[in-house]
Amino acid sequence: MAIEIKDKELKEMFEHGLYFHGHLCPAMPLGLRAGLLALRTLGVGRSQDKELMLLAETAEGHAMACFLDGLMMATGCTYGKGNVKKLRYGKLAFTLIDRKGKRQVRVNVKGEFVLNALKTSPFIAKRKAGVPPQEVEREMAEMAVNKIINLPEEELFNIGEVTPIEPKPAKGTFEAYPCEGCGEAVYAKWIRVKDKKFYCIPCSGYKGNKDA
Ligand SMILES: [Zn+2]
Ligand SMILES: [Zn+2]
Incomplete structure (x- = not known):
């Protein structure tokens, strides 16, 4: 078969x-x-x-x-x-x-x-x-x-x-910054600010909602 x-x-x-x-x-x-x-x-x-x-x-x-x-x-x-x-x-x-x-x-x-x-x-x-x-x-x-x-x-x-249905618009993300901790590029919405410096979520120790 x-x-x-x-x-x-x-x-x-x-x-x-x-x-x-x-x-x-x-x-x-x-x-x-x-x-x-x-x-x-x-x-x-x-x-x-x-x-x-x-x-x-x-x-x-x-x-x-x-x-x-x-x-x-x-x-x-x-x-x-x-x-x-x-x-x-x-x-x-x-x-x-x-x-x-x-x-x-x-x-x-x-x-x-x-x-x-x-x-x-x-x-x-x-x-x-x-x-x-x-x-x-x-x-x-x-x-x-x-x-x-x-x-x-x-x-x-x-x-x-x-x-x-009235769908939500789909947006692109085109802005990123380096993390002070690991140096990797992070898209702007997911940057966390600590002592006025930019960090990625793992380096910042942030435990909240990762999509906000
Ligand atoms: Zn299967
Ligand atoms: Zn980092």
């Missing part, structure tokens, strides 16, 4: 996604499909910069973590660019915001699908038994992936209404 993906866009996403994610599992391609569905629903392309914002309701833990990698791959929203926020609700769900079009849509993986997979998937049974995803037999992992690739969208996802 091999992985067969007829849709050209999904096939390309899957190849890049697998390289980025690091192992073969069903939750990453589930995230890919969910992300592509949200893009299509909003009628937008992948986020090149911060045109889109992803609010993921995932938390830590294998399936949710893998799902988010698929979402990031599909939508182009990444932790590095700062247009992903994890809400940690413990759900396979997310809202994709189109900042330019001022619209958003929420997608969630159907409850009955998640609960059924947790009970019946041989891949998940291996994971429950403590087998790391990269050590699950190739054929079993491929079977799980093929299932996700081939199930009709309506069996996997609920799609919410597209609703209007």
